[in-house]
Amino acid sequence: xxxxxxxxxxxxxxxxxxxxxxxxxxxxxxxxxxxxxxxxxxxxxxxxxxxxxxxxxxxxxxxxxxxxxxxxxxxxxxxxxxxxxxxxxxxxxxxxxxxxxxxxxxxxxxxxxxxxxxxxxxxxxxxxxxxxxxxxxxxxxxxxxxxxxxxxxxxxxxxxxxxxxxxxxxxxxxxxxxxxxxx
Numbered sequence: 080x081x082x083x084x085x086x087x088x089x090x091x092x093x094x095x096x097x098x099x100x101x102x103x104x105x106x107x108x109x110x111x112x113x114x115x116x117x118x119x120x121x122x123x124x125x126x127x128x129x130x131x132x133x134x135x136x137x138x139x140x141x142x143x144x145x146x147x148x149x150x151x152x153x154x155x156x157x158x159x160x161x162x163x164x165x166x167x168x169x170x171x172x173x174x175x176x177x178x179x180x181x182x183x184x185x186x187x188x189x190x191x192x193x194x195x196x197x198x199x200x201x202x203x204x205x206x207x208x209x210x211x212x213x214x215x216x217x218x219x220x221x222x223x224x225x226x227x228x229x230x231x232x233x234x235x236x237x238x239x240x241x242x243x244x245x246x247x248x249x250x251x252x253x254x255x256x257x258x259x260x261x262x
Contacts, residue, residue, distance in 0.1 A: 083186070083220050084125055084146055090183035091123045091148055091216075099172040101152065111153070118155040118209065119169055123148065142222045147193070150177075151213040162210035166197055170212050177216060188219040 081089075088107050096105045104120035111122075131143040150173055154165035174192060181190045194215040199208065 083222055084128065084144075086186045087146055087148060087183060087218050087220060088123055088125060090180075090186040091150065091177075094176050094180050094183065095121055095123070095150070095173065098176045099152075100154075100169055109149075109151075118153050119165065120153050121169075121173070122151045122153075124151075125149070139223065144220055144222065146218050146220065148190070148216045148218050149213055150216065151211055153209060153211045156208035156210065162199060162208055163197075166210045166212040170195065170214060173214055177214075183218065186220065188221060190216050190218040193217045 092105050092107045095101070096103055099105075099119070099121065101119045101121045104117065106120070106122050107124070109122055109124040109126075125146050125148055128144050128146040131145065134140070134142045152166070152169040152173060154160075154162060154169055156162035156165070160168075177190060177192065182188070183190060192214060195212065196215075197210065197212045199210050
């Protein structure tokens, strides 16, 4: 079973694939696709995942996480579509898709846009001029304790008696017992 964080990334990739100007050029990795392929293209990745402090108050331990999903779109400058406009257009497409699927097909409890950062790559790194816009979403999900290899604790039997003013204790034992209920 994949980690829930993997399921979140895969759900974002699935939602964005074919739904923006990037078409099928949506990857689940932090790569700079402008170096090797056609633009526009989108990279989806996770770099941080704070755990909510109130998670320690739950029993059994349920951890609430806020993974920061970064969606970076790469666009090329052209006479028909200047790079700044290209970044704005693809950002609007990403935001529209993410808003329509804020629970990421059941992989998340919620998702919300937290930050947007834009940059123009210098011409020595990219030809033609390339812009990238990164939208950071805070995606909440919860994890339950992972399965353990221990058997379930069903019952215990402990006996304590006082004989002649002296307490004697029989060690507790674990196992199935014939339990008799008094009428």
